[in-house]
Amino acid sequence: MGVAFSDSAEFPRISREPVKIDQVIHKTVLKVTENGVEAAAVTVVKMQGRAKSVTRLPILCFQSAVHCGVGR
Numbered sequence: 001m002g003v004a005f006s007d008s009a010e011f012p013r014i015s016r017e018p019v020k021i022d023q024v025i026h027k028t029v030l031k032v033t034e035n036g037v038e039a040a041a042v043t044v045v046k047m048q049g050r051a052k053s054v055t056r057l058p059i060l061c062f063q064s065a066v067h068c069g070v071g072r
Contacts, residue, residue, distance in 0.1 A: 004020065004021045005020060005021050005022075006020060007020060009021065011047075014047070015047070017049055018049065019047045019048065019049050020047070020048055021045055021046070021047060021048075022046045022047060022048035023044075023045075023046040024043065024044070024045050024046070025043070025044045025046070026041070026042070026043045026044075027041065027042050027043075028040070028041040029041070
């Protein structure tokens with residue numbers, strides 16, 4: 001997985017320009033009450049160009065409901 005963060009990374013389905021992963025950020029929040037559990041999570045992958053002139057990458061935003069099960 002480390003190659004994705006290096007200058008030898010290849011993401012041809014994301015960009016025609018040479019890019020690599022610069023940073024991955026993940027945030028999770030759990031709210032536990034007597035009535036149950038609410039959960040939310042988001043992950044951001046920041047891409048960085050490796051060439052001097054890189055076309056700006058589009059910003060993608062995904063929203064979907066995720067079911068979280070808590071068991072014993």
